[in-house]
Amino acid sequence: MSGANEQTPAGRGRVLAVANQKGGVGKTTTAINLGTALAASGRSVLIVDLDSQGNASTGLGIERSARKVTSYQILLGEAGFDEAVTGTAVPGLDIVPATVDLAAVEVELVNDPQRGYRLRRAFASLTKAYDHVLIDCPPSLGLLTINALAAAHAVLVPLQCEFFALEGLSQLLKTVERVRKTLNPVLQVHGIVLTMYDRRNNLSSQVASDVRSFMGERVYETVIPRNVRISEAPSHGLPVLLYDVKSLGAQAYAHLAGEMLRRDRQLAA
Numbered sequence: 522m523s524g525a526n527e528q529t530p531a532g533r534g535r536v537l538a539v540a541n542q543k544g545g546v547g548k549t550t551t552a553i554n555l556g557t558a559l560a561a562s563g564r565s566v567l568i569v570d571l572d573s574q575g576n577a578s579t580g581l582g583i584e585r586s587a588r589k590v591t592s593y594q595i596l597l598g599e600a601g602f603d604e605a606v607t608g609t610a611v612p613g614l615d616i617v618p619a620t621v622d623l624a625a626v627e628v629e630l631v632n633d634p635q636r637g638y639r640l641r642r643a644f645a646s647l648t649k650a651y652d653h654v655l656i657d658c659p660p661s662l663g664l665l666t667i668n669a670l671a672a673a674h675a676v677l678v679p680l681q682c683e684f685f686a687l688e689g690l691s692q693l694l695k696t697v698e699r700v701r702k703t704l705n706p707v708l709q710v711h712g713i714v715l716t717m718y719d720r721r722n723n724l725s726s727q728v729a730s731d732v733r734s735f736m737g738e739r740v741y742e743t744v745i746p747r748n749v750r751i752s753e754a755p756s757h758g759l760p761v762l763l764y765d766v767k768s769l770g771a772q773a774y775a776h777l778a779g780e781m782l783r784r785d786r787q788l789a790a
């Protein structure tokens with residue numbers, strides 16, 4: 522492909538891939554709640570649900586019957602972004618929903634030598650300019666996550682404070698490095714956010730300090746605590762910032778948004 526930079530969706534917002542090949546580490550929770558916190562601070566935000574489980578879509582109250590045009594059609598080139606964008610209950614926050622169809626994409630695109638660029642190319646069909654685009658990745662380093670990394674300016678890695686956290690992280694960082702060398706030379710690691718931190722648990726604080734000494738400044742100061750309100754919110758189709766704005770979980774995501782915006786300015790400088 523000529524000039525890998527030409528398709529970077531610059532001018533249509535900062536594109537952030539929320540990625541970690543492990544499931545259940547807080548990717549979707551972070552995409553939804555960081556997106557909501559950014560929207561609450563007056564930014565326009567688009568979440569792209571790139572997981573066939575569609576948890577970001579469900580968590581933002583998009584019924585399955587309302588998911589007419591999805592990220593699947595975008596990746597297959599059957600629809601453009603504008604047709605897929607759906608509003609949410611959060612002012613300023615839109616989503617491109619996902620359905621279970623997405624699970625077949627890897628097989629369906631197997632003969633396309635440019636298959637890693639599908640999402641990045643499709644961004645050309647997005648006419649609305651967003652301040653931030655957050656891509657909620659599936660729990661694997663397969664084609665969907667590669668598409669997200671190829672389309673993004675930076676990657677945000679939620680890391681659960683548990684024993685094997687660092688092991689998975691080095692594999693992810695190797696993938697990021699490979700994508701930078703091949704598909705997307707501008708890709709940066711925006712940061713690592715520690716999630717589900719339990720301050721009563723010694724393992725949590727041990728892992729947090731190991732990750733900080735290994736990754737240094739790339740780890741956000743903001744730590745997302747384990748908080749029951751965060752886990753309850755999706756079943757109401759709401760981000761925790763709408764479900765219970767005073768909860769520690771909501772406050773932590775608001776704080777993360779502030780820190781992220783400061784870091785964005787540093788990375789852009």
Ligand code: ADP
Pocket residue numbers: 543544545546547548549550551576660716717718745746747748749751752753755770
């Ligand atoms: P992933 O997208 O990485 O698979 P999720 O964001 O779906 O992970 O989180 C996995 C589960 O953990 C979900 O049920 C979610 O509600 C819950 N969860 C995520 N973050 C927290 C938290 N900080 N406190 C409590 N529960 C959380």
Ligand code: MG
Pocket residue numbers: 548549550572576658659
């Ligand atoms: Mg998820």
